[in-house]
Amino acid sequence: MTHVIAAGRAHGWGAVDDAPRKLGPDERAQEALACGDRRGALVLLMQEYGAAIHRYCHKVLRSRPLADDVHQLVFIQAFEDLGTFSGSNGFRPWLYAIANHRCLDALKANRRWFARFVFGEEPPEEMDAAPSAETQVAARDLPEALEACLGKLKPHVRIAVVLRYQEGFSYEEMARICRERPATLQARVARAMPLLRQCLENKGVDPR
Amino acid sequence: MNTMAMCDRFERDGILQIERGQPLDPHFADCAACATAQRKYERILAALPHAEPEVQPPIGWQARVLRASDTNAEPAPRKAPASRPLAPEIAFSLGIAALLLAGGLGVGSRDVAVDVTGEPVVEPRVTVLENEPDTLLPTPEPLALAVPTGDGSENAEPPRAPRPVAPAPPRAPSRQDEPAPPPAPETRAESEARNEAKAPAPEPATNAEPIQAPSRARSYAPKIVRPAKLYGFDLKYPRMAAYERVQGEVSVQCTIRADGRNTNCRILRGLPFLDEPILQALSASRSDPITVDGRPVDNSDHIWRISITLREGNDQPATARGVPLVRWKNGI
Numbered sequence A: 001m002t003h004v005i006a007a008g009r010a011h012g013w014g015a016v017d018d019a020p021r022k023l024g025p026d027e028r029a030q031e032a033l034a035c036g037d038r039r040g041a042l043v044l045l046m047q048e049y050g051a052a053i054h055r056y057c058h059k060v061l062r063s064r065p066l067a068d069d070v071h072q073l074v075f076i077q078a079f080e081d082l083g084t085f086s087g088s089n090g091f092r093p094w095l096y097a098i099a100n101h102r103c104l105d106a107l108k109a110n111r112r113w114f115a116r117f118v119f120g121e122e123p124p125e126e127m128d129a130a131p132s133a134e135t136q137v138a139a140r141d142l143p144e145a146l147e148a149c150l151g152k153l154k155p156h157v158r159i160a161v162v163l164r165y166q167e168g169f170s171y172e173e174m175a176r177i178c179r180e181r182p183a184t185l186q187a188r189v190a191r192a193m194p195l196l197r198q199c200l201e202n203k204g205v206d207p208r
Numbered sequence B: 001m002n003t004m005a006m007c008d009r010f011e012r013d014g015i016l017q018i019e020r021g022q023p024l025d026p027h028f029a030d031c032a033a034c035a036t037a038q039r040k041y042e043r044i045l046a047a048l049p050h051a052e053p054e055v056q057p058p059i060g061w062q063a064r065v066l067r068a069s070d071t072n073a074e075p076a077p078r079k080a081p082a083s084r085p086l087a088p089e090i091a092f093s094l095g096i097a098a099l100l101l102a103g104g105l106g107v108g109s110r111d112v113a114v115d116v117t118g119e120p121v122v123e124p125r126v127t128v129l130e131n132e133p134d135t136l137l138p139t140p141e142p143l144a145l146a147v148p149t150g151d152g153s154e155n156a157e158p159p160r161a162p163r164p165v166a167p168a169p170p171r172a173p174s175r176q177d178e179p180a181p182p183p184a185p186e187t188r189a190e191s192e193a194r195n196e197a198k199a200p201a202p203e204p205a206t207n208a209e210p211i212q213a214p215s216r217a218r219s220y221a222p223k224i225v226r227p228a229k230l231y232g233f234d235l236k237y238p239r240m241a242a243y244e245r246v247q248g249e250v251s252v253q254c255t256i257r258a259d260g261r262n263t264n265c266r267i268l269r270g271l272p273f274l275d276e277p278i279l280q281a282l283s284a285s286r287s288d289p290i291t292v293d294g295r296p297v298d299n300s301d302h303i304w305r306i307s308i309t310l311r312e313g314n315d316q317p318a319t320a321r322g323v324p325l326v327r328w329k330n331g332i
Helices: A002-009 A025-034 A040-062 A064-084 A092-113 A134-139 A142-150 A155-165 A169-177 A180-203 B010-021 B034-049 B062-072 B090-099 B186-197 B239-245 B275-282
Strands: B109-115 B248-258 B262-269 B300-309
Touching: A025 A092, A040 A064, A040 A092, A040 A155, A040 B034, A040 B062, A040 B300, A064 A092, A064 B062, A064 B275, A092 A155, A092 A169, A092 A180, A092 B090, A142 A180, A142 B034, A155 B034, A169 A180, A180 B010, A180 B034, B010 B034, B062 B300, B248 B275, B262 B300
Parallel strands: B109 B300
Antiparallel strands: B248 B262, B248 B300
16 A cells, blocks of 8 residues: 555645545445545455456456456446446445456357357367376366366356355345346356366366 | 265255255265265365466556546446347448457558569558557556557557557546545556646646656656568469459568567458468568567567559560569568
């Protein structure tokens, strides 16, 4: 926070030093919004949730350039909608909801784009029951293999697993973010677990 | 025993019961296969929070978002729902437009004239499509923010389509006019953006001399030098192209390495019979690397525009079959 204080001094805002530090980022953003400072609120939100939202976009989209673009779109839309933000559930689920919808839009656009091309069929490979040595070495670490297996889930299923077990949302919050019923999301997570277990075992990782 | 090993009731029902917070069936306490499946499930759950990619947002993203939000703040537009499906024709046209405007990330262009009759190369028409400097170079110091140089040529080009970045218009002085600014915490990104907004603010012309910007409000604009020449560009002009008298302009996007090699070339706009020979000639040729502040940049995209002109005239040498004889001048 040194740069915050230095910037405040440089602009002659002595009050920045005396600002209470006990408020959380959500409360400070709410205060900024109450003062009509949407820009200040946006900066606070970017600082607090920027990295997490970017990570979430990357986990859903599985593409770094796409995640970079969508990540910026999320905060630009957040800035536009800050005036209508009710604040009932806090900024975090609200930002994740925006990110979720923008990620799904990007996935849909990508799917449409690639649907225009006909890719040649891959040559048939001989089946080998045992995972290759390369796979075994690469997937020796369970979290690393799990991260790769998450990428093989369908986007809606992946979103449910990520929101539940990586971002730590409750099913009620997830229902608001995804605009789905909690029971639907519970079923998606439950169906994803055997798929993850199977994928891990195919990679030579036994999660026992 | 075999049926116990095949039991998948835990994965079928047990996980859903756990997720819904319901009590587990008594069967799972007795079934060895289900107990094993439950252990695996718990192990996966324990590992899931650690299975995150180590990615960071791109450098300068906050400043870009603030600039874009400043641009959008004035008219307060209401966006149409982005999930509405776009007509395929419009989407395709937008994709083509974005491709042609791909000037975006590290892409510039040079026109190189090629005289297929072997005359000395003339008229190196140069069209520079500059792009945002901060896409090429990270901000070197905390208070320095990469901004367009503002000399007009690069600002004429719209930003790359997927990136919501727009050149920041000079903001009206807002904070200074307020009698009592709220003690909102100021952050680095905001102070950078504020400094950036202050620098180009139009001042009333009270004096003929230019007003010096304050020292903290100086902006950083890296000097990007793009190559103007291709060395060893040896185009094998095909006989069919010569027969059809193919000429015109091609646009080729290449990645220029720090040692001047042109790699990953692909045709943006081609000519009949000439795409493949041009790609081969470009891949075999070299150029000066793109430099930023004098330092060569590796893996930077660049668009070559190569104009191929057949010389008209009666002195056109021809082969016995009437095909124009093509001679090449190397070292473009």
